[in-house]
Amino acid sequence: MDDDEDPSAINRYPDNNDSSLYLLFANRSASGTRCQHTDWDRCEAIRIQEMHEARDRAAQMEKIMRWWKDCTAEWREKWLVVKEERDEAREEGSSYKKLFVETKAKLDKIVPEKIVLESELEDTKNTLREITMDQLRRDVLEYDDDRRRNESSAEKDELERAAQLQKNANLERLLATSQETIKRLEQLSKQHKEQIKSLTEKSANREKELKEELCKLKDQYEPKEEKLSKTFSNGMSLNK
Structure with a gap:
């Protein structure tokens, strides 16, 4: 008995090599009754050890459940914030996209008008030049x-x-x-060209600003979406 191991939760009866205890265990297994040996202190120590282990497991499980509850609440709160930011980014992107489409439509409408006005101005200058030259020729011939x-x-x-x-x-x-009259027409043509150039530059600048804002929104949205996917993946891994 001096060489026997101490009792534990795994080896409740370490002196199982003893032939007498082996017979007692065999009789217990055959009859289905309680253990008949008299080492009650060892049995009580094992029972107390098992009880402490059960309490430790219960406390650890409670800690795990509390930690999981806190993680779930924090994840839900972060998810709500990210979702609101995502919805706001989508709405803002939609408004900028709509404004970009409207501006582009206005620009497309201005370009044909510009071409028509330039053509009319050139025709007017040519007509006036022809009228002036014809009148001069007729006056010289008459003279x-x-x-x-x-x-x-x-x-x-x-x-x-x-x-x-x-x-x-x-x-x-x-x-x-x-x-x-020619000078006045040239001034009007110059003013008209400057106005068209200014409108074209403003439209191009506005289009460039809208594209930059859309790229910024995209850059802001992609990290949030990646962060959201990563958070969701972490949550799923924790669930598993």
């Missing part, structure tokens, strides 16, 4: 014809000079008016 007809007499020459002076004055006024 030459009148001068040839009136060369026979001085009176006719005097009348011709007076008419020529009048025509020259009219031509000068016409030329001045034509030049002013």
